[in-house]
Amino acid sequence: MKTHPMKLVTIVCEAYAQDAVTKLLHEVGAHGWTLFSVEGDGSQGKRPADIREFANIQIEAVVQPEVSERLLERLAKDFFPRYAMIAFESDVRVLRREKF
Amino acid sequence: MKTHPMKLVTIVCEAYAQDAVTKLLHEVGAHGWTLFSVEGDGSQGKRPADIREFANIQIEAVVQPEVSERLLERLAKDFFPRYAMIAFESDVRVLRREKF
Amino acid sequence: MKTHPMKLVTIVCEAYAQDAVTKLLHEVGAHGWTLFSVEGDGSQGKRPADIREFANIQIEAVVQPEVSERLLERLAKDFFPRYAMIAFESDVRVLRREKF
Amino acid sequence: MSIFEAISANLLSPAVLFFALGLIAALTKSDLKFPEPLYVALTIYLLVAIGFKGGVAIAEAGIAKVWLPALAAMVLGALIPLWTYPVLRFGGKFSAVDAAAIAAHYGSVSAVTFIAATNYLKAINQPYENYATAFLAVMESPAILVGVVLGKLGTRASAGPDFSSMKTAIHEALFGRSIFLLVGALLVGWLCGKPGMEKVESFFVTPFQGVLALFLLEMGMVAGRRLGDLKKVGPFLLAFGIVMPLIHGAIGVWLGKVAGLELGGATLMGVLAASASYIAAPAAIRMSLPDANPAFYLTSSLAVTFPFNIALGIPIYYEIALWFYH
Amino acid sequence: MSIFEAISANLLSPAVLFFALGLIAALTKSDLKFPEPLYVALTIYLLVAIGFKGGVAIAEAGIAKVWLPALAAMVLGALIPLWTYPVLRFGGKFSAVDAAAIAAHYGSVSAVTFIAATNYLKAINQPYENYATAFLAVMESPAILVGVVLGKLGTRASAGPDFSSMKTAIHEALFGRSIFLLVGALLVGWLCGKPGMEKVESFFVTPFQGVLALFLLEMGMVAGRRLGDLKKVGPFLLAFGIVMPLIHGAIGVWLGKVAGLELGGATLMGVLAASASYIAAPAAIRMSLPDANPAFYLTSSLAVTFPFNIALGIPIYYEIALWFYH
Amino acid sequence: MSIFEAISANLLSPAVLFFALGLIAALTKSDLKFPEPLYVALTIYLLVAIGFKGGVAIAEAGIAKVWLPALAAMVLGALIPLWTYPVLRFGGKFSAVDAAAIAAHYGSVSAVTFIAATNYLKAINQPYENYATAFLAVMESPAILVGVVLGKLGTRASAGPDFSSMKTAIHEALFGRSIFLLVGALLVGWLCGKPGMEKVESFFVTPFQGVLALFLLEMGMVAGRRLGDLKKVGPFLLAFGIVMPLIHGAIGVWLGKVAGLELGGATLMGVLAASASYIAAPAAIRMSLPDANPAFYLTSSLAVTFPFNIALGIPIYYEIALWFYH
């Protein structure tokens, strides 16, 4: 069946960045997102999610390529310097192009 | 080391669709799945997972290409019209082909 | 904006393998990881995560291709024979190469 | 005590005030949030506690006293969808499946509303039959089954895929978590009676009211987060969500009296008839009538009828009962 | 009181009835599920409460009374694997590592079984030494360590990768969450004694039995979900999971008497010997003997021995004790 | 009672011993872990319980008695950052935004430290004004707002992206979950007064001390996991985290006396001034001053000041109060 190429942008960041990130997703034109409560380890140390101050979230958004472009740019500019965070992009295929 | 190409099908849907989706996965020939409790936002509004009625799950299954084909078809036919849901496919590489 | 190709290695395994897996990630040269508490079904039966003994985790690590290679080798050798587990690799693009 | 005193007495109880606090938290977008496991834990506690207590009460009172009003409650629950369905279908112009789904919710019951009502009666020192929990237990499922049947009849069978089978509906209606916990705990309480109660009283009875207050704080947030959906449901369903409970409440009280209950028990029967399910029914309906739109049945039962009953309904049904009994 | 009265008294207690309700929930595939955090929370509460209570009891009784039976319990725990191992290895034809793993579980103990036993004794008004919790605390680790050693000897060292080291085993056996909580709370209780108890009694003691009942509802579901694995373990392990506890129970009671305990304390020592670990041992074994098959040790301890002890074992061990003491 | 007796009395209380046990769990890398939902649930319970109790106390005492010391507390909270900021900026050579962030934390308060202090006073039979919770409630926000303003002034406005706006700060400082729960429960308690208290007492008051003990076990682990970060913060902040509380404690006690409080209330005012926030402030600061480094403010308030106050600070502030009052 006919599938359409899209970009999946994955963002892992500290829980307190949630509002800022979802706000950004909305601004750059993502039509939805999915959020995971996760634990993690990285250059800024372990985040065992024992209290909210040390909790991580992963946010995934399936978006049009140009949206992904804008999103990554904004993340690099405003977020990377401030938050414990990583972001990466990958290729996925969806059925209902109009949804994204 | 030798890896084999497979399809990763990711389904995000409301928690109440869980049994129906896992049943479908079994029917179309998936040999396993992994389930995440998630929150989300999309065309049908926020799903903050405060109560089960507004909870989301993400189900991931690594499957053979033809299984992915069948799976997406069935999802589009029976599930998309009825549930708050998205699904997408991506390419992954596994070690033990026979497992999937 | 300029992105760099990386490998995303995804490992789904029983919760009790967590320390062993994160130790391995460190050994093979991963600089971070993200951990999800998940439920699952596979060849070794359902893992409903009702008690820790039957809980699953998913660990994702963004790594250099050669690290992914080493990681998968070690998993196949030491872990696959012993644990309820799957692992797969996919292609992602990151912004800050030096971070991974 | 006038209706106004009755209402203000209710509005100043910790339970209702915490519910209001929860509403405010949602409306002011406070980042306060109960983790879902806590919500589930509180639900389990409340259902087990109320079920167990009711079971012990049945053991005390003897089944002879309980069966008739319980049967009456059950029948009432099964009948309510039969008249709410046409009202929604033709009055509200809802599709067959949506009308059936909403009807199922209003025929079924809300355990928390029932619990709040027992608390209210306790607060105003109005005695009631403790075994009334039995009515709650038997009233939950019938309406769901009737509603699903109505929905299936209304839609071409072919429309629904195999996964939304009648079997699913029956299983959910009988083994869904809230019904199972309630009925199960009731049977356990029935079997061990008073001696069993003495062992667990200080966990299932003593702190009960406080736990309810905490739970209603959460329910206030849950309901508050859905107030935005009210515009989706339209004026008809808004009115329906308030008027229907009043009618059902009166019928319930009357039926309770006919079935030989005292003032307290009849009030609770009225509360049950007036309440709309938001745990058991949504789960069963979503799985067996996936074509029904949750925005309709969930919003009306959760964001309209539930708050109305907690704040105003309960004392009103009590006043109706007073009127019937004096 | 005859053995049958003893058993039926046990079967009609809220704790056991809720356990049965949990089994039914699993067998009827009810969608009732305790979120894992709730399971963890209940475990933490029960372990801290029982540990703290035991510690206070030691402070009251004085260590002089406690050390001998505690030492006896410890030794018994360490010895049990030494005879269960050959039984499994040669009688049951299990691989060395599987035999060692199962042996570790039956030498170690189940805190919840112990707690259920204290509840049973309380219910039948049989006094017991409150400091018996000390035996629970010291019996958990030794068998695990012995089992791991047996397993390592049985398998070529090279077979296990570095991550499954003896160090891991020792750390898990001493700092694993259940052992740590139990021993830690015991020390805390010991240090603050009666005055400390007065402060926290209404949280750690008063509601205790009710919490246990709720927890056993969950344990019933957990065990019920594993009943399907029984066919995997085969008839030998099934028999083993029932016969061994009876033998160990008798030995435990006898040893308790020899060590100078009263009827109640000896019963509890028997219960400890008869019980099989399903929290501490599985964690330690899975990490240090990853080649052992969990289907064997988990299913037998969780789906066979645990339910058997909760429903029948406890009153039986009590009867054995009566027989020894009269 | 000498200061040493006072301290050892505190160190041997279940609450502090469980806190120590938590520290040990973290340091020995035990796999013991409280699931986050349990941590949240315990926080909610403690905040609602203390808030509700305080509200009832206000209703009893009458606002006339409360407003002056409450106002004093509020002003003190707002002023503290004004002198801690320069100390950190020029004494500690911290960047403007880091100095402001840390200052906000020490001006704000720690509810758990306050609760532990009330427990301590109860333990030594020192009466205190129950409405002191009102001071806790009003002291949480002002310092946060002052700190954010200091931080914004210190950094070029352009530096911060639009998402870290002053609006965010104000909203967090007024509707952040801990403040909202505390103030909300206080109002609820105030509105329903004694009669409301009677209904929920056995949940919000009776088991309170036990819940606190369990919560401090978790807090011990949380603090213990951060001890490793101490080297990151450097000697200045270490000293700051202990010396500042002592100074603020003395100021708080003195101000309490001036505001007309009794010995107990003045002690609590001292504890509040000395305590540093680790729930409300971190959330508000992270969202509105994202350029501030959490390693500084979180480590010092959570891993230095909090344990110091729990173990030594509380009895010391009490001794200071004794000195002021005799």
Ligand SMILES: Nc1ncnc2c1ncn2[C@@H]1O[C@H](COP(=O)(O)O)[C@@H](O)[C@H]1O
């Ligand atoms: N290489 C990686 N692979 C997967 N997740 C990572 C990686 N590096 C960092 N993370 C996640 O991103 C969070 C923040 O990373 P950091 O800023 O490096 O501490 C960590 O807590 C992890 O959850």
Ligand SMILES: Nc1ncnc2c1ncn2[C@@H]1O[C@H](COP(=O)(O)O)[C@@H](O)[C@H]1O
């Ligand atoms: N563009 C998207 N990217 C990631 N997840 C999405 C997206 N759109 C929807 N979702 C997820 O799918 C669920 C249902 O989507 P919807 O039917 O659009 O409400 C949402 O609650 C999200 O969790």
Ligand SMILES: Nc1ncnc2c1ncn2[C@@H]1O[C@H](COP(=O)(O)O)[C@@H](O)[C@H]1O
């Ligand atoms: N085909 C699959 N797709 C996604 N997840 C899988 C798949 N097979 C197994 N898993 C996950 O890996 C865990 C262990 O797999 P297994 O060893 O096959 O029991 C399962 O519990 C699932 O969570």
Ligand code: NA
């Ligand atoms: Na109803």
Ligand code: NA
């Ligand atoms: Na044993």
Ligand code: NA
């Ligand atoms: Na302060």
